[in-house]
Amino acid sequence: MLTNQEVAEGLLEKFGDQVFDFEEPYGLLTLSTTREEIIPLMEFLKDHKHYQVIFLTDITGVQFPDNAGKEYMVVYHMHSFVHNFRIRIKVSLSAADIHIPTATGLFASANWMERETYDFFGILFDGHPNLKRILNIEEMDYFPMRKEYPMEDATREDKIDALFGR
């Protein structure tokens, strides 16, 4: 069995202050890193002889428009089958420089997950072999999951936010 403590210490030893904000929401080890270190970090977890975090479960994006300088976040979920150990890694990006290296070199599955993240948030994955929209039409000129695009037409008056959702 692998404990959160053990992996957190291992990562701190290897990456020092490049890994920070350690948390354990619902028992899942969560940490943040920088975009320079995300690929080495994933590679370290994947190739580590003991951890064997070989499975990339998910990549997704989140937007925090009010968080100046850290408007976007890419969240990676990884899984070690040998130890049944899950880890969540977050990378914050600023809206002005919305680039992050691709993980397609490590995991083939990252291809579409990154395309989906790009499609919805416009996060640019540098080095991606085929970074284009996947679920939406290619002619679309905006990134629909961003918070500035509300679900409902803002001019409608018959639907009050207090009664219908957010």
Add this chain to the structure above:
Amino acid sequence: MADIELLPHNVPSQSELPELVEELTTLNLGPTHPATHGIFQNILKMDGEKIVSGEQTIGYIHRAFEKIAERRPFYQITTLTDRMNYCSSPINNLGWHMTMEKFLGVEVPKRAQYIRVLMMELARITDHIICNSILGVDTGAFTGFLYVMQKREEVYEIYEEVCGARLTTNMGRLGGMERDLSSTAIRKIKEFIKSFPPVLRELEKLLNRNRIFMDRTINVGPISAERALSYGFTGPNLRAAGIDYDVRVMNPYSSYEDFEFDVPIGQNGDTYDRYMVRNEEMWQSLRIVEQAINNLPEGPYYADAPEYYLPPKDEVYRNMEALIYHFKIVMGEIDAPAGEVYHAVEGGNGELGFYLISDGGRAPYRLHFRRPSFIYYQAYPEMCKGSSLSDAILTMSSLNVIAGELDA
């Protein structure tokens, strides 16, 4: 033998020869093609009969569920989930409820957990039965499909008895089930347990050792365990490649640890192995259903969490507190904490994950569905490279790509 002199005019000069142009044929498989069983396009480059490369276009039924979910109170998201993998909607519904229960810390009573296991395993049977019998259709055996479809109908009648709907079930509530198992439901489940094995056995007789079926499926669309892991395969498709990852065993939820069942695995990761893994999983699901119905615990079918679970209607009319809770729940005024949670269940096609970020509002700040089909379908061009078109269709069929789950 005398030398034959070739006369100059008999030999065409190099410049006169028609230039040999090697051209690949582009073939559109889809978007609406009966063999894709759903709306997605594959642009295949063919060299004669052989597939050289493929490119997929998906998103034809993208409905922006993640965006819609950001505006919906937590209770109203369930209806979005059953439109993802519509062959096994109860798993999606209950998976979402379990995510919310984990997030809010609601403890569900044993009886509700067992009913959920019952419904999820019945859903797994309907999911796999479609996939396997359609694989038969694609190889030319139509009869088996129509025959087992009757059994799916019976499961849908059980759904109807439990939640009132057949396809888009919206089953269960946050904290338990919406109603207890009725005596009719129990009777129908017991009938199903009796009547399903002979039907499944006949489907097995039709296909499992059928020479034509075996020739068509063995070594068709294989994927190695290593590539399958790299491509993010989960569920039956990963197990067919030889890796025994099952969320029900590794991270048991809803009392799966109480049940005895085997996790079948394959060896080659080819179409036949995927078929056989699904086939065996149906037997295992039936085993779980049987154990669940026989050991169904007594007790309440919903949690004692009045702030999240709708009170009984007659209470609402007579009781002030029940009325308040009812109003708050219906209006979506739920006191959700800020935080994030990831919960995964074993869906029909693999690990169905829900990643929820809440800022304490009435709707999720961000909700992401980890849809297994979406992630493994990208391996399809690699799997069908070098095979013929008819084999590629079987490969796709055995992957069980559900368009609703693919696009969300």
